[in-house]
Amino acid sequence: MSAYDRLISGYREFRANYLGEDNKEWLKVAGKEQNPKVMMVACSDSRVHPAILTRSALGELFMIRNVANVVPPFEEGHGDGTYHGTSAAIEFAVNHLRVEHIIVMGHSGCGGIGALMDQSISDETQGYSFIRPWMKIVEEASDFTELEKVSMTKASRVTICEKRAILISLNNLASFPWIKDAIKKGSLKLHGWYFDIKSGNLSEYDWKSEKFEEIT
Numbered sequence: 001m002s003a004y005d006r007l008i009s010g011y012r013e014f015r016a017n018y019l020g021e022d023n024k025e026w027l028k029v030a031g032k033e034q035n036p037k038v039m040m041v042a043c044s045d046s047r048v049h050p051a052i053l054t055r056s057a058l059g060e061l062f063m064i065r066n067v068a069n070v071v072p073p074f075e076e077g078h079g080d081g082t083y084h085g086t087s088a089a090i091e092f093a094v095n096h097l098r099v100e101h102i103i104v105m106g107h108s109g110c111g112g113i114g115a116l117m118d119q120s121i122s123d124e125t126q127g128y129s130f131i132r133p134w135m136k137i138v139e140e141a142s143d144f145t146e147l148e149k150v151s152m153t154k155a156s157r158v159t160i161c162e163k164r165a166i167l168i169s170l171n172n173l174a175s176f177p178w179i180k181d182a183i184k185k186g187s188l189k190l191h192g193w194y195f196d197i198k199s200g201n202l203s204e205y206d207w208k209s210e211k212f213e214e215i216t
């Protein structure tokens, strides 16, 4: 079966099972306006599928997926002359849907972070024009001292960079004035998640210990 046919077959299974009359939860919300309580910013990576990882149902998660789960900072003048797909989705989720949680989920082996660390797939001369400017948003995450560069393995530095980038995105979220207000009011919480693909372990950033702690 081809990769495409596999999807069609999966869809048929979904229709027969998920959309069946027994799924009362779904039938309750089907046809109404969406009302998710959680927005997630995740990577486009095919191995990090938020709905599968969290076993969430239709209507539960308002999703943004982009390269390396990056949130750009708020821009005055609404970024005139540029395209702000991610910011538009955030605006809709916070100001219209009134989500109560925003989760930024990074992961191991991230191609976008890999590009930031070794510049390989962000090289314009190799035909990549969009990745480099996009990854510049979290460029600071890849800053290492000369000592760190020689004393740490590349793999450890990549993991640190992936986790730091999540924190930069969380900080950028807080630069949107209406997000800052919602956090102050207590109506919105921000969370940082890190998914390790190989082990399947998910960690959550603990604001007190300032570390990613494994969710057990």
Ligand SMILES: [Zn+2]
Residues within 6 Å of the ligand: 043, 044, 045, 067, 068, 069, 107, 109, 110, 111, 112, 113
């Ligand atoms: Zn990724």
